[in-house]
Amino acid sequence: MRNCNSLIFSLTFLAGFALTLASHPGCKAKTGKEEKSMDSLVKLPDIKERLAKYAPTDIVIDEKLLAPEDRQVLAKLVLAARKIDDIFWKQSYPEGLALKARLEQSAEPADKDYLRFLNINFGPFDRQDENRPFIGTAQKPAGAGFYPQDLTKEEFEAYLKQHPELRETFESPYTVIRRDAVGLTALPYNVAYKEDLEPVAGYLREAASLTSNESLKRYLNEKAADLLSNDYFNSDCLWIDLKGNLVEIVIGPYEVYEDSFMGLKASYESYVYFNDREEMKKIEGYLNFLEDMQRNLPVAPKYKDQKVTGLESPLHVVVEVLTAGDCKAGVQTSAFVLPNDERIREKKGTKKVFLKNIMEAKFGKSLVPIARRVLGPDDAAAVSFFAYFNETILHEICHALGLNYVTLPDGTKTTVNKALRDLQSCIEEAKADVVGVWNVPLLMERGWIPADKAKEVYTTYLAGMFRAMRFGVTEAHGLGTLIQFNYLRERGAFVHDPVAGTFRVDFGKIRDAVKDLAARFLVLEGDGDYDQVARFVKQYGQVDDVTRRTIDQLKDIPVDIEPIFHLSY
Numbered sequence: 012m013r014n015c016n017s018l019i020f021s022l023t024f025l026a027g028f029a030l031t032l033a034s035h036p037g038c039k040a041k042t043g044k045e046e047k048s049m050d051s052l053v054k055l056p057d058i059k060e061r062l063a064k065y066a067p068t069d070i071v072i073d074e075k076l077l078a079p080e081d082r083q084v085l086a087k088l089v090l091a092a093r094k095i096d097d098i099f100w101k102q103s104y105p106e107g108l109a110l111k112a113r114l115e116q117s118a119e120p121a122d123k124d125y126l127r128f129l130n131i132n133f134g135p136f137d138r139q140d141e142n143r144p145f146i147g148t149a150q151k152p153a154g155a156g157f158y159p160q161d162l163t164k165e166e167f168e169a170y171l172k173q174h175p176e177l178r179e180t181f182e183s184p185y186t187v188i189r190r191d192a193v194g195l196t197a198l199p200y201n202v203a204y205k206e207d208l209e210p211v212a213g214y215l216r217e218a219a220s221l222t223s224n225e226s227l228k229r230y231l232n233e234k235a236a237d238l239l240s241n242d243y244f245n246s247d248c249l250w251i252d253l254k255g256n257l258v259e260i261v262i263g264p265y266e267v268y269e270d271s272f273m274g275l276k277a278s279y280e281s282y283v284y285f286n287d288r289e290e291m292k293k294i295e296g297y298l299n300f301l302e303d304m305q306r307n308l309p310v311a312p313k314y315k316d317q318k319v320t321g322l323e324s325p326l327h328v329v330v331e332v333l334t335a336g337d338c339k340a341g342v343q344t345s346a347f348v349l350p351n352d353e354r355i356r357e358k359k360g361t362k363k364v365f366l367k368n369i370m371e372a373k374f375g376k377s378l379v380p381i382a383r384r385v386l387g388p389d390d391a392a393a394v395s396f397f398a399y400f401n402e403t404i405l406h407e408i409c410h411a412l413g414l415n416y417v418t419l420p421d422g423t424k425t426t427v428n429k430a431l432r433d434l435q436s437c438i439e440e441a442k443a444d445v446v447g448v449w450n451v452p453l454l455m456e457r458g459w460i461p462a463d464k465a466k467e468v469y470t471t472y473l474a475g476m477f478r479a480m481r482f483g484v485t486e487a488h489g490l491g492t493l494i495q496f497n498y499l500r501e502r503g504a505f506v507h508d509p510v511a512g513t514f515r516v517d518f519g520k521i522r523d524a525v526k527d528l529a530a531r532f533l534v535l536e537g538d539g540d541y542d543q544v545a546r547f548v549k550q551y552g553q554v555d556d557v558t559r560r561t562i563d564q565l566k567d568i569p570v571d572i573e574p575i576f577h578l579s580y
């Protein structure tokens with residue numbers, strides 16, 4: 012799963028107008044039933060504005076920092092990962108590959124932009140504009156390339172009712188559904204993508220032969236075997252167990268977001284990265300204060316009398332070298348939790364991985380410009396990556412604080428999750444944010460966070476709210492942010508300057524306001540009273556005109572980055 016902070020929900024930007032492209036000699040239609048001649052394709056004219064949502068960003072790593080052995084291993088991992096792009100094109104929208112080839116050959120200068128956007132989206136559909144086609148008029152099939160395009164849910168279900176013995180393979184995350192003369196068939200991924208997977212496995216084995224780290228060697232060999240057998244259990248367990256290695260790869264079919272038809276089929280993706288040992292040590296430092304932070308919660312003992320056992324997933328900080336496939340499409344992942352397989356989650360747990368250089372890039376290209384526009388100059392100057400990163404780590408840690416279980420007025424014991432139903436994730440995300448900010452002064456007293464960072468922390472918190480709210484205030488994280496923003500504004504901790512049109516932090520009021528808000532969320536969760544939560548969400552979950560106008564001013568600021576990888580292999 013991708014990090015809650017990195018999920019972007021559908022946005023409608025600009026109503027595009029279809030424009031017919033004049034034909035030109037550089038483009039000759041190729042054969043193939045899906046293809047149309049170039050002059051019959053329409054293209055949205057606002058491609059430059061669409062591209063501007065993604066700030067091109069060089070992802071550069073200093074290979075000199077790596078030992079010769081790690082460099083050799085890394086080179087093989089990069090070669091393996093690159094092949095994953097080929098598979099994901101086939102999974103996402105196979106017809107897109109022909110379109111890509113034609114744009115690459117086109118002599119039309121504007122086609123460079125269309126090609127770049129096609130590559131960002133892995134197809135002619137704008138992932139940030141509800142998959143609106145920006146080339147052609149075809150709609151993206153809900154089942155991407157995983158199912159026959161004419162298949163309906165009714166037919167799929169009816170077929171499985173007739174053939175119950177096929178249900179498991181048909182519903183497997185690792186098969187594609189095809190139609191043949193007899194009916195429907197489920198083709199395993201290792202058969203469907205065999206020609207791409209064999210070289211991937213070859214590179215992984217070569218990498219395994221080059222490393223002297225035993226855990227990595229075992230993992231890479233097992234991963235190579237698993238990609239070819241279509242059973243990922245063993246290698247995903249070994250990924251959890253990796254120890255002492257610097258370079259690392261995640262590779263295989265994981266997330267099912269691309270399958271909006273049935274939500275069953277996993278897309279191939281790969282992350283190549285190296286572990287940031289210094290940052291990892293720092294995170295261990297934060298975890299030393301877990302119990303201290305629980306005691307420090309500004310609520311009555313009954314709302315915090317639960318022992319904190321630790322985090323659901325250990326936190327890892329890494330430097331991204333390359334991504335490929337699903338996780339490279341559209342908005343970039345800044346953190347992920349894997350594996351998704353419940354059997355492995357039960358047996359081994361999961362790892363949560365933060366891609367620190369990607370977070371830094373997003374901070375620089377998106378959060379800093381937002382801060383300069385929505386904050387007064389003095390506050391904007393204080394916004395820092397240190398505070399942003401600290402806030403992100405504390406958010407993750409503070410999910411573990413407060414209560415997980417509640418006793419309802421009728422005496423039944425249940426989880427906070429179940430009691431708060433659809434409102435749980437909004438409240439839980441907001442709780443993690445504000446409890447994280449509340450704990451900063453404690454960590455300062457303990458000497459863990461430098462005492463002079465308060466201004467950075469609060470201004471970065473405020474700027475980050477606008478980054479979250481511009482993605483929409485209807486989904487959990489955006490709504491949770493809006494509630495925090497409105498509450499803290501009501502308490503006078505955030506002050507609007509109507510003349511400048513900016514906001515500032517009232518440093519005399521913010522700490523107490525954060526304390527009260529943290530308490531509100533902890534009590535809402537601890538009481539588990541759905542109606543009480545619903546009233547609170549309604550009271551503070553409204554966007555007023557000032558907030559709307561401020562968010563609207565951010566339209567031209569990039570929403571995300573377009574990673575440009577520079578590797579010599």
Ligand code: ZN
Nearest residue numbers: 015406440443
């Ligand atoms: Zn979260």
